[in-house]
Amino acid sequence: MYLGIDLGTSAIKAVLIDATGKVRATASHALAVSNPQPRWSEQDPHAWWTAAQAAIEQVLAGAGREGISPRQIAGIGLSGQMHGATVLDKADRVLRPAILWNDGRCDAQCREIESWPGFQEITGNLAMPGFTAPKLLWLREHEPAVFERIAKVLLPKDYLRLGLTGEYATDVSDAAGTLWLNVAERRWSKRMLEATGLSLDAMPTVYEGNAVTGYLSQALADRWGMQRVPVAAGGGDNAAGAVGVGIVRHKQAMLSLGTSGVYFAVSDGYLARPEQAVHSFCHALPGTWHLMSVMLSAASCLDFTAGLSGYGSVATMLADAEQAGMRHDGPVFLPYLSGERTPHNDVHACGAFTGLRADTSRTDLANATLEGVGLGLLDGIEAVDAAGLHADDITVIGGGSRSAYWTQMLADIIGRPLTLRAGGEVGAALGAARLAHLAAEPGATLADVCEMPEVTAVCQPNLSRHAYYREHRQPKFRALYSQLAGVYRVEGAV
Known part of the structure; x- marks a missing residue:
């Protein structure tokens, strides 16, 4: 058995899989x-650790009801929200709340970084507040x-690793x-660290995602009835999610519909396109990289509009939107509720409904929201295509993929088949468990562990609808966005 733990923004998830990859227990x-403050987003790392222990104990209890003993667990893998700054002193005490991926306070510091000679050549990315x-x-x-008291800087999932093993470690995808x-070289840049006022001593050791970084502490092993099993490096949430649905080979791609919206495409070599805010990252597996477009608000836009429009739930809103259908002259929604990354890299971007009329209904707002997120995702996909990495078929994961109506709309907007697979909703935790399997069993191969789950549905694009979106709505x-961007920047500067 292999245990995967995913530290998300809104919840920690744990999943237990067996040697065949079948999910045997889950918990969150x-x-x-x-x-x-405005544009600030923070969490307490102590709350992460408390929630992680609770999720682990819940999944162990669920497995126990199925006759699975904790001593059958052979490895643990970690995934988590990326970019978060967890700062510790010399005694491993948390110095302040962690600053999260969707925090927008440091746009001035990004401009400073962008002025550093050779910055983009080293990192392959723009400097973004996240x-x-x-x-x-x-x-x-x-x-x-x-800052003066900082001894270690850890990413969110790696704070959990410290609690589990006592080791300072991370993986290349998160790093x-x-x-x-x-x-390109998959190692810390001394030059970039020194420019930030840090040294290599402040950084955790970097590993490939399927490498062993340490072992479960004896105290926790005794408490949970487990052996001192290896803990794999794991991956950032998107890389681990890709591993979870078998997106591990060149030109395979996935679309993640969570709080944020992510398009993730695998490359067998290093590529970059920072001018369009495409993320160029290492994958969690050796010898692979990935390009990624990110929109900061995706499924979270649905929650926003459901609340704004008085719907009791997103599910009710989706059902109402599907029944009413989309008007050809309906309002347009800009989904930039927390600023935006790809392709704009604009921390001051804001959301908007435009084209409202006296007869505009809340179902029109619902459909506009679904469409607006889809058009934002299309912008990101096209930016990745322009970097030289085009995928003909895209696997969809995340909570948003539960809506067949929205998934079909997205296929029509993007103009490519969207494939749903079993296990897509626990992708990151499942990927972490798969990386644990690879780490704990040296002879295991990608073919053994990371096969793509079975297809549950394929949404083929309606070509006439795609032409409509391309010619009229996009x-x-x-x-x-272009017309309102100046307004956003002026407001953001006040």
Whole structure:
């Protein structure tokens, strides 16, 4: 048995799989996000650790009801939200709440990083407020007393690793999102660290995702009735999610419909396109990289509109939207509720409904939201295509994939088949468990462990609908962002 733990933004998930890859037990524990100031997003790392222990104990209890003993577990893997800055002192005490991936406070620090000679050649990425390095520059400027006490900087999942094993370690896929990694060479850049006021001593050791980074502590092994099993390096949430659905080979791709929206395409070599805010990261497996487009608000836009429109739930809103259907002259929604990454890299971007009329209904707002997220995702997919990595078939994962109506709309907007597979909703935790399997069993191969789960549905694009989106809605969507972007920047500067 192999245990995967995924530290998300809204919850920690745990999944237990057997040697065949079958999911045998799952559990989750909710997390809260703090927004103490506009554009700030933080969490308490102690809450991560408390929730992780609860999720592990829940999954062990569920497995026990199926006759599975904790001593059958042979390895643990970790995945988690990327980019978060968890800062510790010399005694491993947390110095302040972790600054999260969707925090937008450090755009000034990003401009500073962009001015550093050779920055993009080393990192393969633009400097974005969500990334880790600008957060540390912000701390150095605004909380110098905290910065001076920093002994270690850990990414969120790697704080859990410290609690599980006592080791400071990370994996290449998560490290690539810090702006401290030389992505092509898969190692820390001393030059980038020193420019941020840090040294290699402050960094965890970098491993490939399927490598062993340490072993479960004796105290926790005794508490949970487990052996001192190896803990794999694991992966950032998107890389682990890709492993979970078998997206591990060149030109395979997936679309993740979670709080954020992510398009992830695998490459067998290093590629980059920073001018369109495409993320160029290492994959969690040796010898592979990936390009990724990210929109900060995807399925979270549905929650926003459901609340704004008085729907009791997103499910009710989706059913209402499907029954009403989409008007050809309906409003347009810009999904930039938390700023945006690909392709705009605009921390001041805001959401908007435009084209409202006296007869606009809440179902029109619902359909506009679904369409607006889809058009934002299309922008990101086309940016990855322009980097030289085109995928003809895309696997869809995440909570948003539960809606057949929305998935079909997305296929029509994108113009490519969207494939749903078993296990897509626990992809990151499943991927972490698969990486644990690879780490704990040296002879295991990708063919053995990372096969693609069975297809549950395929949404083929309606070509006439795709032409409509391309010719009418996409140009309007893009023009509206361009027209309003100046307003956002002025407001953001006040």
